[in-house]
Amino acid sequence: MTLLIIIIVLALIFDYINGFHDAANSIATIVATKVLTPFQAVLWAAFFNFLAYFISKYWIGEFKIGNTIAKTVSEDFITLEVILAGLIAAITWNLLTWKLGIPSSSSHTLIGGFMGAALAHAFTIPGADINTVVNYAKVIPIILFIFMAPLLGMVVAYFITILILNICRKANPSKADKWFRRLQLVSSALFSLGHGANDAQKVMGIIGAAVIYYQVNIKHEVAYIAAENKFAYFVDHWSWVPLVSFVMIGLGTMSGGWKIVKTMGSKITKVNSLEGVAAETAGAITLYTTEHFGIPVSTTHTITGSIIGVGVTKRVSAVRWGVTISLLWAWILTIPVSAILAAIIYYVVSIF
Incomplete structure (x- = not known):
């Protein structure tokens, strides 16, 4: 039981770190365009991170x-x-x-760590079939969306920006800017809802796996063993876990990750309020779509692709491709590096 408690505490610490690591995803553009101060922005994003709990539980229902x-x-x-x-x-x-200051994916580092440790464990079991460790039906879509999520965000952001520019081509620039600054609050809120719903659930999944293992293999809880959908049974009987997971990511977002805000808000491409609305709306659409299909994606990858999309509408050279390529390498390396690190840690943990 002690180890289970340690795991739950560490998972919630990861959730908190995820929040401040990914705070930039929701607030970078509204800070860059000075719609809100950094402190106001993190409060705004954190509130909608937490509000996502009620949408997931009572509207989506799962x-x-x-x-x-x-x-x-x-x-x-x-x-x-x-x-x-x-x-x-x-x-x-x-x-x-x-x-x-690298906006890498908290989602993929968690998945990579989980898989790496499981593979290390499998190598310690005589006769174990290594090919059956990873559930490829679940993992392959996640890996594909390392590239698909930013691409989808980029394409959607590009067309939203073009659409807005055409609709507003005769508008008074000063008046339009005031409206888009207000709309940025809406688009940021929408993205923060997607961020909270997407990322808080990943921690729930890890805690769920730990609790289910404990109940089935250590406590031998008959109800868990018999449950057709063990994760749903876990959620029903550990109902505080979803609530606390959403609270922790909200608290983490309130702490902010200012180095990453700078990268996201200005180093990829400079954005104005119109472009901020387009990027955040595109990111939110991407997150809600993948969430509907139950595919965990990186909010970091998604909003980065969206920011690139609005940059390309000005000109291709408006995007700092050197920075973007560096970020891409970080994304590609996240899963294998996390997996190797987790395997090493597993062997160390096993000694004790």
Whole structure:
């Protein structure tokens, strides 16, 4: 039971880190265009991060992404030690990329850590079939959306920007800017709802995997063993976990990740209020679409692609492609680096 409690605490710490690591996703453009001060912006984003809990629970009625995360690894290779190692690796990579100001994906570092630790565990089991460790039906769409989410965000943002420019081509520039500055509050809120719903559920999935393992393999809880959908049973009987997960990501967002805000808000391309509305709206549409299908995507990748999309509408050279390529390398490396780190940590944990 002690190890389970440690895992839950670490998962919630990761959730908090995820919040301040990814705060830039929701607030970078409204800070860059000076619609809100940094402090006002993080309060705004944090409120809508938390509000996403009520939408997921009472409107959508389920936590699809949490269920997907819990099933990325075969339950035959999940142990508390595996989950612990995956979490430590994810926290380490998140803190490192935050320190360096790199907007990497908290989602993918968590998934990479989980898979890496599970594979390390499988190698310690004589005769284990390594090919069955990872649930590829769940993982392949997640990996594909490392590239698809920013691409989708970029395309949607491009067309939204073109549409707005055509609709407003005869508008008074000063008056239009005032309206778009107000609309940025709406678009930022929409993106923050998607961020909260998407990222808080990933932590729920990890906690769910730990609780289910404990109840089935250690406590031998009959109801959990018999449950057709163990994740849904976990949510019903650990109902405080979703609420606390959304609270923690909101608190993390309130802490802000200012180095990453600078990268997102100005280093990729400079944005005005109109472009901020287009980027955040495109990001929100992408998040809601992938959420509907239960595909965990990176809010970081999504909003980065959207910002690139609005930059391209001005001219291709308006995007600082050197910065973008550096970010792309960070995204590609996140899963394998997290997996290797988690495998090493698993072997260390196993000694004790």
